[in-house]
Amino acid sequence: MKFRNIIATGLLGCALFSGFSCTKAFVDPDINKDPNNPVSVSSSALLPSAEVAMGYTFGSDFSRFGSMFAQQITGVDRQFEAYNSYIFSTQDFDNVWSLVYSSIMKNLQLMIVNSPKGNGGYNPYSSIAKILMAYSITTVSDYWGDVPYSEAFSGLDKLQPKYDKQQDIYTAAQKLLADAIANLSLRQAQPGTVEPGADDVVFGGDISKWTKLARVLQARLYIHVSKFDNTAAQKALDALNAGGGGFASNDDNFSVTFGAAATSNAPYYQFETGRGGYLEYDISYWSETLKSMNDPRYPRLIDTTAGGLNKNYYFNPAGTVPLTTYVEMLFIQAEAYWRVGNLPQAAIAYQAGIAASMKQYGVADADAATYIAANGTLSTVAATAFTQIMTQKYFAMYLNPEVFTDWRRTNVPTLTPVAGTQIPRRFLYPQQELSYNAPNVNSKLGLFSKVWWDQ
Numbered sequence: 001m002k003f004r005n006i007i008a009t010g011l012l013g014c015a016l017f018s019g020f021s022c023t024k025a026f027v028d029p030d031i032n033k034d035p036n037n038p039v040s041v042s043s044s045a046l047l048p049s050a051e052v053a054m055g056y057t058f059g060s061d062f063s064r065f066g067s068m069f070a071q072q073i074t075g076v077d078r079q080f081e082a083y084n085s086y087i088f089s090t091q092d093f094d095n096v097w098s099l100v101y102s103s104i105m106k107n108l109q110l111m112i113v114n115s116p117k118g119n120g121g122y123n124p125y126s127s128i129a130k131i132l133m134a135y136s137i138t139t140v141s142d143y144w145g146d147v148p149y150s151e152a153f154s155g156l157d158k159l160q161p162k163y164d165k166q167q168d169i170y171t172a173a174q175k176l177l178a179d180a181i182a183n184l185s186l187r188q189a190q191p192g193t194v195e196p197g198a199d200d201v202v203f204g205g206d207i208s209k210w211t212k213l214a215r216v217l218q219a220r221l222y223i224h225v226s227k228f229d230n231t232a233a234q235k236a237l238d239a240l241n242a243g244g245g246g247f248a249s250n251d252d253n254f255s256v257t258f259g260a261a262a263t264s265n266a267p268y269y270q271f272e273t274g275r276g277g278y279l280e281y282d283i284s285y286w287s288e289t290l291k292s293m294n295d296p297r298y299p300r301l302i303d304t305t306a307g308g309l310n311k312n313y314y315f316n317p318a319g320t321v322p323l324t325t326y327v328e329m330l331f332i333q334a335e336a337y338w339r340v341g342n343l344p345q346a347a348i349a350y351q352a353g354i355a356a357s358m359k360q361y362g363v364a365d366a367d368a369a370t371y372i373a374a375n376g377t378l379s380t381v382a383a384t385a386f387t388q389i390m391t392q393k394y395f396a397m398y399l400n401p402e403v404f405t406d407w408r409r410t411n412v413p414t415l416t417p418v419a420g421t422q423i424p425r426r427f428l429y430p431q432q433e434l435s436y437n438a439p440n441v442n443s444k445l446g447l448f449s450k451v452w453w454d455q
Contacts, residue, residue, distance in 0.1 A: 034365065035212075043115045043125035044199040046107045050132060051201050053103040055256025058401055059267040059321035061096040064279070066404030068145070070394070071285035071415050080278040085419040086447060090431040097430040108133045109153040118193025120186055122209060125196060129182040129240050131214045134173040134180075135254075135324065135389065141169045142405045143427045145451040146442065148271055160437045166452035172220055177214045181243070183213050202254060208244060213254050215239050216246045216329045220402075223332050225341055225453050227294060227409055233339035236332060247326040249362050254324040258317070266319035268309060268399070282307040285415060290395060293375070296367035297358065301398055312362060314399060322400060327357045331393035334378075338386055347378035350389055357396035386411055408454045422448045 063303060067073045067075035077083030083092075111129035118124075141147050149169050151161030164172075187193075188209055193412040203213075222229075228295070240246040247253070258266035265273075272279075281287065282302050290298040298304070300312050309315035330353035337346035354376050358368035375392070379385045390412035397403050410426055417423050424447040433441050 005225060018229070032183075032407050040114070041110070043111045043129075044196065046111050047125065047128065047196055048199050048201045050104055050107040050111070050129070051256055052109075053099065054132065054323065055135065055258065055321040056267050057096065057099045057104060058323055059256070059269070059399075061093075062139065062401040063267075063321075063399045064271070066401045068279075070404045070407045071418075072394075072398060073286075074280040074284045075278065076280045076283075077278045081303060086417075086424055088447065090428050090434055093427050093430040094432050096427075097432065099128040099358070100136060101148075104136050105133060105140075106153060108136065116194070118235060121183070122186040122193045123183055124187070124193065124210075128196065128200070128210050130176040130180040131217065134176040134214075134221075135216055137169055138173045138217075139401060141166045142224070142451065144429065144447070145426055145445065146438070148437075160440060163440050163442070170225070174218060174221060177218050179213050181211055184214075185243070202256060208446070209252055211244065212247050212252055213324060215242060216254075216324055216332075219246065219329065219332050220324070223335055224405065224409060226336070228455075232342055233336040236336040238332060239338070240329065246329045250326045250356060252326055253322055253360075255320045255322040257320045260318045262317075265317040266314070266321065269317045269319055269345045272309065272315055276308070280307065281309055285397070285413070286398070289413075294371075295395065296363045296371055297361045297395070297398075298360040300363060322360075324398075324402075325360065327353055327360055327396050328393070328400075328402060330356055331389060331396070334389045335386075335393075338382070338389060343378065343382070343385060346385065346389065348403070350378045350385075350392065351376040353396065354392055357392075360396075386410075395445065408450075424448060425450045425454055426429070 064073070065083065068075055068080075070195055073446070075081050079092075082088075108129040112133065115123055115125035115129070117126075137147075137149055141149075145166050145171070146163040147166075148161040149164045149172065151158045154161065183208055195205055195207065199205075202246050203209040216239075218239035219236035222232040222239065226232040226236070238376075246423060256440050258264055258269075282304070287298070287302065299310065301310055301314070302308070303310045313319060333345045334349035334353060337343070337349060351372060354372055355368060358371070363371075363434050378388055390406060393406060394403060397406075407413075415423060426445070426447065426449055429441050429445065434443060
């Protein structure tokens with residue numbers, strides 16, 4: 001991969017990654033330093049940049065394309081009409097690839113490597129970056145399969161990094177999460193370390209919430225492989241039961257909130273105000289199913305008069321992009337309990353997941369109670385129960401990139417291809433990779449090729 005954006009924005013591999021100045025041969029060591037383009041940036045500056053970039057990137061093409069494949073939304077105009085029929089070019093994925101590598105993971109790697117350690121090795125910035133890196137690289141891998149990771153951040157030393165196998169990326173991500181949890185546990189014993197505060201635009205420096213997120217992400221990765229690893233479901237439950245456990249309510253959600261100023265609007269608001277009419281939100285499998293069930297979440301998310309997104313949530317300039325939520329965690333628990341044969345516990349988590357989803361979207365308590373009375377009882381027939389769990393998770397996690405991953409690994413709900421005989425199973429490798437990293441790219445893989453855990 002040739003990181004042109006990284007180089008152009010001043011990464012300057014030798015200065016950032018080897019710890020010494022590229023200009024040391026000059027008499028004046030400052031002669032080539034541009035005060036407006038520093039080669040090192042503090043973790044307190046990198047953290048909010050990476051967090052906002054994650055909200056924007058995973059709330060944009062990852063969300064739009066994944067939700068279209070999973071038939072939560074429908075492309076109806078210009079290039080999105082073609083996308084809806086699975087007509088893509090490799091160039092269509094250049095932008096999202098560049099964003100996730102150069103605007104997110106580049107900064108996270110700098111935090112991991114360069115954040116100063118405190119007493120006893122406690123390093124909150126580095127640990128938070130490891131958690132965010134685990135989220136980012138596994139989501140990238142879930143959408144593409146094998147991708148660069150181990151050699152991806154070497155600057156000028158590796159302009160054509162190798163592609164790591166997806167299973168190796170999962171192993172590396174679980175280690176990142178375990179290391180972060182272990183390091184953050186040092187906090188009480190090692191006071192005095194500089195910690196994030198207002199610069200953490202997700203949790204405001206609440207270290208306990210970062211630890212909870214790490215445990216939920218551990219469970220997410222285990223449940224992804226539970227179809228072929230019969231130990232994974234129990235590992236997911238163990239992760240959520242360890243230490244202080246996972247999320248306790250919607251207040252713990254890992255989400256990014258945007259601003260009312262035009263330069264900081266939420267991604268779906270930006271898209272709809274700039275390219276309105278490209279997508280339909282009230283015409284899809286998701287929409288038609290929720291309408292048929294009188295689901296009270298539907299009018300909270302969709303403008304039933306105009307047919308677009310309701311400004312209560314996504315169509316809001318200062319809207320929030322949820323990335324990993326309490327709702328997702330509860331449905332992971334429900335699935336994991338189902339996989340280990342504990343239907344009573346699965347039923348509790350299943351109903352709690354529906355109830356939490358209603359609260360997340362601001363549904364009135366009475367409407368939520370009516371819906372749960374009709375739909376909140378889990379069947380005692382195992383196959384039916386599994387379909388219920390995954391269907392309600394599909395309803396609840398509207399526009400979340402995880403929906404496309406869940407559909408591929410479970411085939412729930414049953415979807416019919418919009419065109420041809422197959423629904424896409426992955427993203428195409430971007431043209432920039434085919435052009436600049438061709439020796440490492442498997443160009444034989446297409447939209448309908450399956451990633452590792454989808455075999």
